[in-house]
Amino acid sequence: MTQQTVKPARWICLECHYIYDPAKGDKTQGIPPGVLFEDLPDTWRCPECKILKCKKGVFKRLDE
Incomplete structure (x- = not known):
């Protein structure tokens, strides 16, 4: 039996299309990978x- 590695979901800002990738984090705000x-x-x-992440559903999960 092989184990599948589940890649954490990326999220896209619906305002500016920035993609938050958990594998990279956000060094501009001290968020580590x-x-x-x-x-x-x-x-x-x-x-x-x-824009704040929780305001008006600004971010949407990217389906891969």
């Missing part, structure tokens, strides 16, 4: 357009 979108602090903002 490996932090899932769901685990980002409430103060995290899109580094491109500065």
Whole structure:
């Protein structure tokens, strides 16, 4: 039996199309690689357009 590695989901900002990739994190705000979108602090903002992640469903999960 082989184990499949599940890649963490990436999320896209519907305002500016910035893609948050957990494998990369967000060095502009001190978020290290490996932090899932769901685990980002409430103060995290899109580094491109500065919109809060929880406001009006601005981010959408990318289906791969």
